[in-house]
Amino acid sequence: MKKLTLQMLAKMAGVGVATVDRVLNDRGGVSPETVRKVLQVAREAGLKRQLPEAYRQPWQIEVFLSGNASFFFQRLTRDFSAIASQLGYQRLTLHRTCIPESQPEKLAQAIVESSQKRDGLIVFGHDYAAIHQALAYCQAAGVPVITIVTDIPDASRLCHVGINQYQAGRTAGLLMSKTAVTGEVIMISGRTDYLAHRQRIEGFREAVTARAPHIRLREVLTGEDRRERIRGLLDDALRHAEEVAGIYNTGLGNSEITSVLQRHGLPGNCTFITHELYSLTRTLLCDDVVSFTLDQNAPQHARLAVDLMLRHLETGYQPEMYSDGKVALNIVTAENLD
Template sequence: MKKLTLETVAKIAGVGIATVDRVLNERGGVSPETTRKVLKAAREIGLKRLLPEEYRHAWQIEVFLSNNGSSFFQQLVRYFSEVAGELGYRRITLHKTLVAESQPEKLAQSIIARSATRDGIIVFGHDYPPVYRALALCRSRGVPVVTIVTDLPDAERLCHVGIDQYQAGRTAGLLMSKIVNQPGDVLMVSGRFDYLAHRQRIAGFREVMMQRAPQRHLREVLFGLDQRDTIRTLLDSSLSRSRHVAGLYNTGMGNSEVSEMLRLHQLLGRCSYITHELYSVTHQLLRNDELAFALDQNAQQHARLAIDLLLRHLENGYQPDVYQDGKVALRLFTAENLE
């Protein structure tokens, strides 16, 4: 087709030449309203070619998640696939890319590459300049982005989907302040220090503990960096140097290693232990009365909300509130309300 013809259709429809090309060659990713405009313009000028029917192809959505092997991200991968399957292949084609959290440059490069062929992006990422630049490029290309789990406050994004991480930390602090029933230190085990969610959880936990249990000595945070061997080594050393441990709060992965070290030091079931996410390990710890509380992020709701908000924007132009529309409710599990 001659470029002049494409330009004429684009001018009448009020869109770009690239959009006309996508509609006429059925490349997908164009809203029904825009598709109708392009086809109407093509008929008006008597375009001599077989025109496609007025339906859109499946939206091409890319989901970027961590490959850290934690139960939470394994659940997210599964739930995203389930939600996409429920919607059907005619409405959405879901692509998933797992990237190591220690490789922000690789994540940024992948985002840039995928944004050239995707209609929308859902991303879990950390506070690194390359990631912010990649999301700004998505914005310039007209590709909406939804951040998930941990927020990127300065990013060019449509909205954020997740729990209030600071509130989650404060909730853990409130629970700890009420259940610690013996003298001793309170230990904090955290994941990657570049993970905003971990920093927010620790900040909230520390703030409430200082307000409600100022007599408790909070030890320095043990940053396990989401590395199981590191978590084991740091905690073993800290427990060996602590004469009295009354409580332990773990913000991230590694509950197998944490419980192993607590058992080794004869503290499992004796000190107040609070952590995040309900999965096989924490489920059993709760059953055994070795874990007091598990604060769960509800991975399934993350997947449903992220896809729903992105599709509503692509199909109807809906502009969600940055935080309120994507807010996920924190779930609290004890031995008495296990699923």
């Protein structure tokens, strides 16, 4: 049999001779995917020499999260840090970058730049053209991307990690239909250009309409995650309401909603459903102001995203788009608080 040369291996692997040389001599500077491919070709061709490990340096993973001050993203940032510490610096280095949700172009540029120096990206972003283009760039460069919390449909991504937002809305609608008395229910939406809030409202509306003929749904108050706007819209809605049976809030503003409810003498007298368990919602549950809070389970987001990324980088595993990264939704009441 002819002696294997670098040129022969390069041709079989579909890469350059210099790339094969770097891989076989463990010089670095080659993407993990290409390293795996070259080493696999070398093994299958029967190259008689000791081969380096596929990747001995810690994986470089960047996490892009929202720069807003919400409890959920503060918690998620801490959870990613804890996961990285548990796995150890020899296995991965986790880089965290927070960018305001209102700056998709800035996020897109950061994603492109990061893809040139990281092995994988975990991205929280919204359904904007600039983000789609950035993720397509990553795919072309062979850098895997996992979206987290809010899905970006049809974007180039390895998989999505998060709860089913539409299902969360339907769950809230079921709870409302079972607990609210006859009357009007007011829905308060976060930013309507964000898919998660639209899906929650859609699911809630469909579940209530199907299950609760005794409930009249008012038009959605588009709070747009602006606290004073939420306060003003809800106050005006309550002044013109006949009999308020419930409140459903998909986003921030629980403190403002509570103050308006207090002004109208409604705490404890209507079903109030919101999202995320944090210090304020915990207090409101205990004080019988909030009836249920649907928690997204931030720790599971971090664990699943990192586990799936490492599994893909280390073994080439291709996760299913949604089922592998599905996060369990927690329904919290005053009776099951930890």
